[in-house]
Amino acid sequence: MSDGPASACPLPLRDYAHVVLGHGAGGALSRDLIEGIFLPAFSNEWLDQRGDSAVLDSTGLSSGTALDIARHLGNAGRLAVSTDSYVVRPLVFPGGSIGDLAVHGTVNDLAMSGARPLVLTAGFILEEGLAIAALATIVERMARAAREAGVVIVAGDTKVVERGHGDGLYINTAGIGVVPPEVRLGNEPVRPGDVVLVSGTIGDHGLAIMSVREGLEFDAPIASDTAPLHGLVSTMLAACPGIRLLRDPTRGGVAASLNEIAALASVGIEIDEDAVPVRPAVAAACEILGLDPLLVANEGKLLAIVPAAAADAVLAAMRAHPRGRDAVALGRIVAAHTQLVVMRTAIGGTRVIPLPLGEQLPRIC
Amino acid sequence: MATRPERPHYESRIMKHLAEYRDADTARRLAAEIGRIATRPWAIMEVCGGQTHSIIRNGIDQLLPRGSDRGVELIHGPGCPVCVTPLETIDRALAIARRPGTILCSFGDMLRVPGSREDLFAVKAAGGDVRVVYSPLDAVKLARRHPEREVVFLAIGFETTAPANAMAVKVAAEQGLRNFSMLVSHVLVPPAIAAIMQAAGNRVQAFLAAGHVCSVMGTWQYPPLAREWRVPIVVTGFEPLDLLEGIRRAVVQLEAGRHEVENAYPRAVTERGNEAAQQVIAEVFTPVDRAWRGIGVIPASGWRLADAYAAYDAEQRFDLGGITAVESPLCRSGEVLRGMLKPDQCPAFGRECTPRTPLGATMVSSEGACAAYYNFRQARDSAHV
Amino acid sequence: MCLAVPGRVESIHDDRGVRMGKVNFAGVVKDVCLAYLPEIAVGDYTLVHVGFALATIDEAAAQETLRTFAELGILEEGLAELRDGDEAGASAL
Numbered sequence: 001m002s003d004g005p006a007s008a009c010p011l012p013l014r015d016y017a018h019v020v021l022g023h024g025a026g027g028a029l030s031r032d033l034i035e036g037i038f039l040p041a042f043s044n045e046w047l048d049q050r051g052d053s054a055v056l057d058s059t060g061l062s063s064g065t066a067l068d069i070a071r072h073l074g075n076a077g078r079l080a081v082s083t084d085s086y087v088v089r090p091l092v093f094p095g096g097s098i099g100d101l102a103v104h105g106t107v108n109d110l111a112m113s114g115a116r117p118l119v120l121t122a123g124f125i126l127e128e129g130l131a132i133a134a135l136a137t138i139v140e141r142m143a144r145a146a147r148e149a150g151v152v153i154v155a156g157d158t159k160v161v162e163r164g165h166g167d168g169l170y171i172n173t174a175g176i177g178v179v180p181p182e183v184r185l186g187n188e189p190v191r192p193g194d195v196v197l198v199s200g201t202i203g204d205h206g207l208a209i210m211s212v213r214e215g216l217e218f219d220a221p222i223a224s225d226t227a228p229l230h231g232l233v234s235t236m237l238a239a240c241p242g243i244r245l246l247r248d249p250t251r252g253g254v255a256a257s258l259n260e261i262a263a264l265a266s267v268g269i270e271i272d273e274d275a276v277p278v279r280p281a282v283a284a285a286c287e288i289l290g291l292d293p294l295l296v297a298n299e300g301k302l303l304a305i306v307p308a309a310a311a312d313a314v315l316a317a318m319r320a321h322p323r324g325r326d327a328v329a330l331g332r333i334v335a336a337h338t339q340l341v342v343m344r345t346a347i348g349g350t351r352v353i354p355l356p357l358g359e360q361l362p363r364i365c
Numbered sequence: 366m367a368t369r370p371e372r373p374h375y376e377s378r379i380m381k382h383l384a385e386y387r388d389a390d391t392a393r394r395l396a397a398e399i400g401r402i403a404t405r406p407w408a409i410m411e412v413c414g415g416q417t418h419s420i421i422r423n424g425i426d427q428l429l430p431r432g433s434d435r436g437v438e439l440i441h442g443p444g445c446p447v448c449v450t451p452l453e454t455i456d457r458a459l460a461i462a463r464r465p466g467t468i469l470c471s472f473g474d475m476l477r478v479p480g481s482r483e484d485l486f487a488v489k490a491a492g493g494d495v496r497v498v499y500s501p502l503d504a505v506k507l508a509r510r511h512p513e514r515e516v517v518f519l520a521i522g523f524e525t526t527a528p529a530n531a532m533a534v535k536v537a538a539e540q541g542l543r544n545f546s547m548l549v550s551h552v553l554v555p556p557a558i559a560a561i562m563q564a565a566g567n568r569v570q571a572f573l574a575a576g577h578v579c580s581v582m583g584t585w586q587y588p589p590l591a592r593e594w595r596v597p598i599v600v601t602g603f604e605p606l607d608l609l610e611g612i613r614r615a616v617v618q619l620e621a622g623r624h625e626v627e628n629a630y631p632r633a634v635t636e637r638g639n640e641a642a643q644q645v646i647a648e649v650f651t652p653v654d655r656a657w658r659g660i661g662v663i664p665a666s667g668w669r670l671a672d673a674y675a676a677y678d679a680e681q682r683f684d685l686g687g688i689t690a691v692e693s694p695l696c697r698s699g700e701v702l703r704g705m706l707k708p709d710q711c712p713a714f715g716r717e718c719t720p721r722t723p724l725g726a727t728m729v730s731s732e733g734a735c736a737a738y739y740n741f742r743q744a745r746d747s748a749h750v
Numbered sequence: 751m752c753l754a755v756p757g758r759v760e761s762i763h764d765d766r767g768v769r770m771g772k773v774n775f776a777g778v779v780k781d782v783c784l785a786y787l788p789e790i791a792v793g794d795y796t797l798v799h800v801g802f803a804l805a806t807i808d809e810a811a812a813q814e815t816l817r818t819f820a821e822l823g824i825l826e827e828g829l830a831e832l833r834d835g836d837e838a839g840a841s842a843l
Contacts, residue, residue: 214496216497216499218778218779218780219778219779219780220777220778220779221777222778280379280380280776280777281776281777281778283380283776284380284755284775284776284777284778285775285778287380287383287755287775288755288775288778288780288798289499290473290753345422345423345424346387346389346423346605347387347389347392347393347423347424347425347428347605348389348392348393348424348427348428349423349424349425349426349427349428350424350427351421351422351423351424351741351742352740352741352742354720354739354740354741357720357721358477358486361473361474361476361477361497362472362473362497362499363472363473363474363753364472364473364474364522364526364752364753364799364800365414365415365418365445365446365447365474365730365752365753379776380755380756380775380776381756381758381776381795382756382795382807382812383755383756385812385816388819391819391820391822394819394822395819395822398822413752415752415753472800499800499801500783500800500801500802501800501801502783502801503801523752525752525754525799525804526799526800528786528802528804529783529799529800529801529802532768532783532785532786532802536766536768539767540766575752576752577752577754577797577799577804578752580754580797580804580805581804581805603752606819610815610818610819631808631811631814631815632807632808632809632811632812632815633754633797633805633807633808634805635805635808639786639787639804639805641785641786641787641788642786642804645786
């Protein structure tokens, strides 16, 4: 496992320690970046062909991940496609980097449809002045995340914007996956009586970012939970192919996702405050800053709506998986208060969990 | 139905001096006790917006007896500094934020408060440098790091925040920072209590005083108020058990016809308060008549920077021109802040006025009564919570 | 106003003449200004608002408060026993 820029740059770059506008111009400097940083990190049979797009068949392949993927695609009944862009600041934070998010985010979007993620594309927008070493580190982390998730990056693009316009680095990834025929995820609508499950502790990612953001710094054992979830989803679907719905609560947290589900399915949702899993340090940080963990972003968790009869089996399957050890039942779908998410508070009251308006800000009051 | 895992990872259980005051069983017993002793309907005002937030967020008012013949009605007070910051101050902050070469620092609460035309978020989007800070000292740090820029801190708050804001100015002065200043809009609790009791149509019969304000200022300011207005004043904390205990003690006094000051938050409040903090406050700030948004001018109800610190007063440092603040004619925050109107009784509530399109500060602030009602107690169409 | 959270003072130091401390909130450690609590010591719990320690938590007062809560329940149970005892025609005490 490489651990620094030197191992990601076998070819010498022309003397530039920082990205310059020329790196996005499509000429020699661009080639330097591609050959020096992107190709070595993401190398696979399709990407190495360096075409404008990758044709994902098994021609010329004899073994390895690419062949595997080609076979899956060949048998594909249902293709799933997704795309997402990553603009996080800072670029590196406790537990991960923008590179990890760029892989996990799109992989998870595919996983939420029950798809096995197979290939990704990666578009980079670099800010003039970004340190090449920093870029190389992030690309290396992205490559590692992709390897661990079992996906390959088959196409990419790079552009450079003038200093002051890019926050360092933006990444877009698009992904393709295949939904296995036996998966019946989403075939039946969410209905009262269904159970709401969450795969683990919430608020870790958002607080990890805040812990390093200027003005809100604190020392805390809080790390982003960024992780690929398709393995977990697989075991869950094996336990219950008819899971109603999966969602990963990223921006806006569990509150946003539950509100979306309640609105889409036109149902009410009731959750128990006592059941909400939050790490002590995350909870303490939320207390200090006046934040609600339910509204904080997660990058390695999922919500599942399952038929009541299957809840125990799905929970057992989740807890047996490394990404679902802390899975719990949060609450249930109800017929009352349609489109509202209501929480039974620890002391026995109720309150509505609103759809977050925008970014949650620390407060003093 | 699956139960939750055995591993105890729920935050509440491990934060010392916090978790103990969230015990559900004790909360129910306290509420039952209040139900047992209340023989008439009583109206109690919690002064502090943080208390309002906790009440609504935890559903504490739902545990209280609420019959028309006996019970407790909680009236939400004006203790939300964000809500009562005068419109002119917001407009001044916006004007400063728009200046090139200036960094406007603020607590997160203030970013979405509407001025006459826009809020700090909008100014930020238009290119203004607006930064959220957790502590006023962070703004001082910024000033040190950016000697070429003017750094202005929007110093709002009740007495609780005054020690921090005062220290920021002192530190800036001691470090000789010439590029740091503060836009000050401090408000005080005791004059507010007097103003509420004086207002025509007032229904408040007892007060839960703001626990953390009293951590700083002590409780010695309140006996004259209790005597003059014949109201029980119970210094109360913020956790469910603290609030319920404060309410219980207020009801005990009301039932007995007493009107005294009681400290139901002794672990954090003493009669004299924090004297070191009071000394610095007296050095850095001077009492002033202050306009409370939605209420009007309350005499001697605010603090401004003392003359000795005039060099750090942003109002004097920047020529902000004539600012004419324009309040929405539909907004009835003032009546809500004085406890005369419940948020959902306002005609604009949920219609012209929502958290997304707030007409006044009570809909923006996370502890503003209107926002609390909207977020935590929404009833959409047929849904009923 | 007044979002203030209790934490434990782990260490005390000086930053350019200002008394500061590291305060631990269930694992989250923050730099906090201790200038307003000249008597506070490592191991004490303090209430922190916007990065400033405003009060030292009085442990004895806290215990007292919790004790009155506990007694509240006992009182009620005693009363309930009395009632049940009377109804049964026998004295509960």
